[in-house]
Amino acid sequence: MKKIFSLLLVAVLAMALFVGCTPKSDSGDGGDDSSGGSGEGKTVGVAMPTQSSERWIKDGDNMKSQLEELGYKVDLQYAEDDPQQQVSQLENMLASGVDCLVVAAIDSQALINPLKQAKDAGVPVVAYDRLLMDTDAVSYYATFDNKGIGTAIGSYVEEKLDLANATETYTFELFMGSPDDNNAYMLYDGLMEVIQPYIDKGTLVCKSGQTSFEKSNTLRWDQQTAMRRCEDILSSYYADEKLDIAFSAYDGLSYGVKAACEGAGYKVGAEDWPVITGQDAELMAVKNIIAGSQTMSIAKDTRILAEKCVKMVEAVLKGTEPEINDTEQYDNGKLVVPSYLCEPQPVDKDNYKEILVDTEYYTEAEINEE
Template identity: 30%
Template sequence: MKVVFIQIRLILLMLALIGGVSACKGDGEVAGTQQMTPSKQPAIEDSDGSTTPFKNKIKIGFSMDTLKEERWQKDKDLFKKAVESLGAEVEIMAANGDDAVQIMQAETLISHGIDLLVVVPHNAEAVASIVKKAHSAGIKVLAYDRLVKNADVDLYVSFDNEQVGEMQAKAITRLVPKGKYVYIGGADTDNNAHLFKKGVFNVLQPLIDKGDITVVYDQWTKDWTPANALANMQAALKANNNQIDAVIAANDATAGGVIQALTAQGIAGEIPVSGQDAELAAAQRIVEGTQTMTVYKPIKLLTEKVAELAVKLARGEETGADRKVNNGKIEVPSVLLPPITVDKLNIDDTIIADGFHSREDVYKNVKNK
């Protein structure tokens, strides 16, 4: 009986020991599971000292109308540099004036997993479909320099383009308060071209109403090309027997075509001509005396502002847009930067002082510089 009792105690002891081991093992598994649970994502410190969860590097898609003009090459290079300086990356595609290509390229950028799409539209209306496609993929859209019409654009960043037109007209009317005027506009498909023209006629219309100024030729320039502007100016000269007193050209590319036509007639430098974009060729024409003025829109300022706001928009942060611009569908939150009038008197203190063009390049064809 005693032996049986001892055996029973041994069995109970073994069961207790087994239970303890199991309990210890169970505790160990729970602890191990807790140790393997992913910790919270590390935080990054924002400029205001607050912290936000770490995210993968932000990728911006940049859909450009063209790289055929000097101005847009600068935009591309400076924007890329500005985005990368903020720790983001950018993929750039240019359609060179083809609406179908731009839409296809935007779709490609969307498929590449971008966080935000920045668009310089060739056609303000056609690009509306890009905005819709991007939004369907959960991607916001920022309109760069040119407004996208009839679309739910998230942000528009540009210069005050109506003011650009006003600057052009004021500069020319100061020199020619009365006379026959030619207006060589930009591309009808570009909303900016309409804004420039509106600004020009804000200034001209009161003088037209007084009878001081007569606009004897007014035409858009397809695709902004100098060749089409040349054809327009040749037609204007022919229709008026070269009796023209002033020309307002919407940008420097069209001004180049205008001045080519004037040169062929031996009257370049006699007729004031406006421009815009501060292209090198225009700066050279200004110091040579064949172009009266241009409007400088500091592209470095634009690219840095767009890069900053694009990253904020991609992160879901506030952009601080302080303006609204109607695009035919909504009041688009907008940031508009101030342009600068440039002529022979201040060219050294503006585009040259900013390093936009070197003094050597601007004055290389001028004697006694």
């Protein structure tokens, strides 16, 4: 009996010694790595422009959740469209020892110095949706096909009004994006490629004459700025003729255009209500599309964009190569930034359920909520 007890005691001690010598998980936190995370305890700083736009909130939430799922710590900050606040946020992220930066710039020119600090410190930088200009500190760029967005907006209106076969003239005005955002220029170029032939032909007429980007841009993509400019244009040029098309580059600008048109006496649903375009397919924009006060928008699934960006973060931190589908378009003045371009999708009253509800980007309840 003593011999059996001795043997059991030896077995227990041996098992305890084996367990004590078993290495811990190298997941970074010494804990369970059952989630498959590969972040290894590293921290990613995510700098977003503003929470005043629904889409940037979605972008930030998607980035944070996907990075955390991989085991990364995430420092997510919004600068509320204040370039100097974003500079301070990036400097603080670097001071705290982040391992990688993801930056959706407000004004990329304002970020040149902190981005240089990142490069000097060996911290890789991934540009998110907005190209970081005049810096060699950026490794990759995740975005949507910005020129393609402009092309899609122009092509939608071209088809809807059958401009190729039109025998009448349509009036239009441009409400383009912010001059400190490279995406805005690319969208403008894509749009003008489609509509310029109709301007030259006389099918499309801009009564204000403000067809250049310099004349039609909207600093910080601001809704109130767009509304005031639209009010001025309507009162100055459209007292005796209706505006037929408002080429708006973003849903927030579209809200401003809508308000200005209503203030000028246009009635939603009436035959002379103008075609109003948009971008981002914000929840409010979708409701407006259903109600008839906005004609279309461009859907940009931020879940996909975040996924591509997260893969870029993984790549720069591990020394591997992420998926890239463009190495030519995005010259930032210092280098051509390897990019992944996600596909934009035009959304209107006829297809919003297929593109937004069936994919669970929004629920029917959200869309129908008052």
